[in-house]
Amino acid sequence: MILRGSSERIPLVKEDLLLDWVPIENLESAKSPRLLSAHLPAKFLPPELLKDHKIIFLNRNPKAMAVTFYRHLMGAKVFEYNGDFPSYFDLWMKGEVPYGDYFNHTVEFYELMKNNPNVLIITYEEITNDQFKALSRVANFLGKPISDQLAKSIVDMCSFDKMKSEKPLVRSYIPKDFFKEGGTLYHSGKVETWKKWLTVEQSERMDARIQSELIDRGIKFNF
Numbered sequence: 001m002i003l004r005g006s007s008e009r010i011p012l013v014k015e016d017l018l019l020d021w022v023p024i025e026n027l028e029s030a031k032s033p034r035l036l037s038a039h040l041p042a043k044f045l046p047p048e049l050l051k052d053h054k055i056i057f058l059n060r061n062p063k064a065m066a067v068t069f070y071r072h073l074m075g076a077k078v079f080e081y082n083g084d085f086p087s088y089f090d091l092w093m094k095g096e097v098p099y100g101d102y103f104n105h106t107v108e109f110y111e112l113m114k115n116n117p118n119v120l121i122i123t124y125e126e127i128t129n130d131q132f133k134a135l136s137r138v139a140n141f142l143g144k145p146i147s148d149q150l151a152k153s154i155v156d157m158c159s160f161d162k163m164k165s166e167k168p169l170v171r172s173y174i175p176k177d178f179f180k181e182g183g184t185l186y187h188s189g190k191v192e193t194w195k196k197w198l199t200v201e202q203s204e205r206m207d208a209r210i211q212s213e214l215i216d217r218g219i220k221f222n223f
Helices: 024-029 047-052 062-075 085-093 102-114 124-129 131-141 148-157 160-170 200-213
Strands: 055-059 119-123
Touching: 055 102, 062 085, 062 102, 062 200, 085 200, 102 119, 102 200, 119 124, 119 131, 124 131, 131 148
Parallel strands: 055 119
Antiparallel strands: none
């Protein structure tokens, strides 16, 4: 919407141009300006991509990330995972889940951003706390500043409830049988849902990792 200067919905979702999901010919045939997405670690991105293109790394509180990914694993047939949350949490803390260790993934992108003005890091918590401020950051980073009127329109169109209700109407590439019954990409959209899942002991284990692997490295963000 920012690139097109319009809040009009188009019949595409991020999964339609997901680097780790769709065939290469789908990416090559996509019309410009293209917005590609991926879950890949920074080290797997093509060097040319880092030189000539803008990269936005969307991060999130690792406690919320762990819970969200568990619900994704449990809801999608392809993973064939049916473990309980405590068992999964131990695997997550060891990085023994699809796409690997959260902390390594995060550190790689923060290191990349230090020396690359084409990389922007923004968090889900920043977006939910102040959508207009987050939208302005992204628009300015892309070199496409937008009017207050367009910003309001985009925020309205991209509200969590609206996206949750409308995404099934535009989903094209995800197979109909991808999810188990009741499975979905969208849950509550709340930033503190993790508090209903993590025990005090699990939360403290996560806090220790956050301190040693992020904060002690100078990586701080609000969550």
